[in-house]
Amino acid sequence: MTLLAVQDLAVARGGLRTVEGVSFALDAGQALILRGPNGIGKTTLLRAVAGLQPPVAGRIEMADDAVAYAAHADGLKGALTVTENLAFWAQIFGGGDVAGAIAAMDLTGLAHRPAAALSAGQKRRLGLARLMVARRPLWVLDEPTVSLDAASVARFAAMVRGHLAQGGAALIATHIDLGLDAGVLDLTPYRARADSTARPAGFNEAFA
């Protein structure tokens, strides 16, 4: 079953195209790693797939409400505890196993600490635990391993493997080797051509 099909996609940031002509498909149980130099448009592409910004050209085909998105900001409230933060997102996304997600990311001992008191890596783990309670088939992850230590990276990789085994799929922009059995898509050849900067993303992005 194809969870995500991207055809001839072009995305723009700040009115200029970053990558164009990108096509790929993700079936259930598959993961795809996005690579490419800084500024090539990995984040922009992921935001387009997550539905946060419209593509300039091309098509993104997937079911409604299929994406769980995780980016640099984890969407945590410092005044709420670890459990409260996670329970909130579980409720918003239709209920997952909060205690199980906390255990999977090794946060059990911190469950009643306010999120503001967590270290950067612990916050990241909490942000990733949110993916488990969101219960969405397609994970769209932007640099998920930032500020994680080696043990946490392994834990996260196991979590992704478990998600794939359950028929999910993952689209991950990362520069480290997660040890996943995943395809790799290097965006470098898809960099928007210089002449395409003469074709702005829209005559007025705000009203596009």
Added chain:
Amino acid sequence: MIALLRRDLRLAIRAGGGFGLGVAFFLILCALVPFGVGPDTAALQPIAPGILWLGALLACLLSLDRIFALDHEDGSLDLLATSPLPLEGAVAIKALAHWITTGLPLIVAAPLFGILLHLPGAAVPALLASLLLGTPALSMLGAFGAAVTVGLRRGGLLLSLLVLPLYIPTLIFGTEMIRRGQEGGDTGTPLLFLAGITAGVLAVIPFAAAAALRVNLR
């Protein structure tokens, strides 16, 4: 949706949430005016409705930029936009949370602060009714302004410039209603106008604000 409302209320009550900030500002304004214009009933009574409504309006404005800015900073807004919750619903809930944490305490405190401004007791029902009907529109219009300016550095000033003109109709009919209540006149007409403005705002603004948020999230 209930989860979002509960979270916003919980955040407002916890440390640094700013619950009560609006009421404190309202109290300071109402306490300072008699020092400024003199404590005579003759001087205070005619301006009491205007001061009360201006105080409520500015107190409301004080916490507006927090409606979406904090959620935008920590990434919650992106996640809410990808959640099954419609963005229009999220806007309405966040405006409701703002009203409960800012508007509702103002309404409760207003009769008390009216005494500071020598507002006659006969005008208190009109004061309560006008605030009850008018402040939801303030929160909702504020949510629209916050949605338009989300992500802008120092968006607070722009937010005030955008929102204050939209508050004018509510201000006019709100003060008119209290003034008529003070004089024992008919408060029906301003009440209907106030209710009409609020109903229109509540119906339209969630869609406008959600559209503004979608543009700003790109």
